[in-house]
Amino acid sequence: MKHSHYFNQNASDKKITDIPYLLLEKDNFIIHYIQSLQQIFGLQQSISQKILELKFEEILLYLADKYGMVFLNYLRYLLINERELSFKMVIEKNLYTNLNIDEMAFLCNMSASTFKRKFISIYQESPGKWFQQKRLNKAKELLHNNQVTPSEIFMDFGYGSLSNFSAAFKNEFGYSPNHIHSN
Incomplete structure (x- = not known):
């Protein structure tokens, strides 16, 4: 089979993303290539980088x-996807820090506006x-889990004051963080 096929990652997504994959035909070249790798690795010697x-x-x-272009487009997709993965790794690594958007953009080597556009395109x-x-x-x-009190964590989560943290918490969950801690 000698073709590339595209499928939808998730049909319910608002923005449908095509993810290519490449089916390789198992021909004589591929068979001999695999055999040559097996022989090289079977030597149990240090294989030179070259x-x-x-x-x-x-x-x-x-x-x-x-x-041809089907393969090159697939490689291009892999490179783009790796950049997206790198972006996501920076986000995940700094998720619970008190870094602001400008600082996160800096870590991603982007302007704040480019960071925001990229973020929205990935996380909607x-x-x-x-x-x-x-x-x-x-x-x-x-x-x-009674691991902390509101006054111990508000700054860790990016809030400049306990009252701002409490207001945001109450807006999100319908009750104040002190309500949890007092029960």
Whole structure:
């Protein structure tokens, strides 16, 4: 089978994203390529970096020649997806810090406006609202488990004062954080 196919990640998404995958035909070249790798790795010796680079280059050139733009488009998708993954890793790593949007944008090597556009395209929500909701949910969890008091955590979740934290918490959940801690 010699083609690339596209499918929808999630049909219920507002923005449908096509994710390509490439089906490779198991031909004589591929069979011999795999056998040559098995022989190289079967030698139980240290394999030189140069040989590995040449083998990698060999398969890439073969696939580019055989599948043309379909293969190159697939590679482009992989690179774009890796950048998105890198972006998401920065977000996840700093989710429960008190960094503001400008600081997060800096960590992603973007302007604040580019960061906001990228964030919305990935998470379908503004970064401020998304971070606030995630951080308040984490604060609620910590408070429910009696691990902290509101006055101990408000700054950790990006609030300049206990009253701002309490107001945002009450707006999100319908009751104040002190209500959890006092019960």
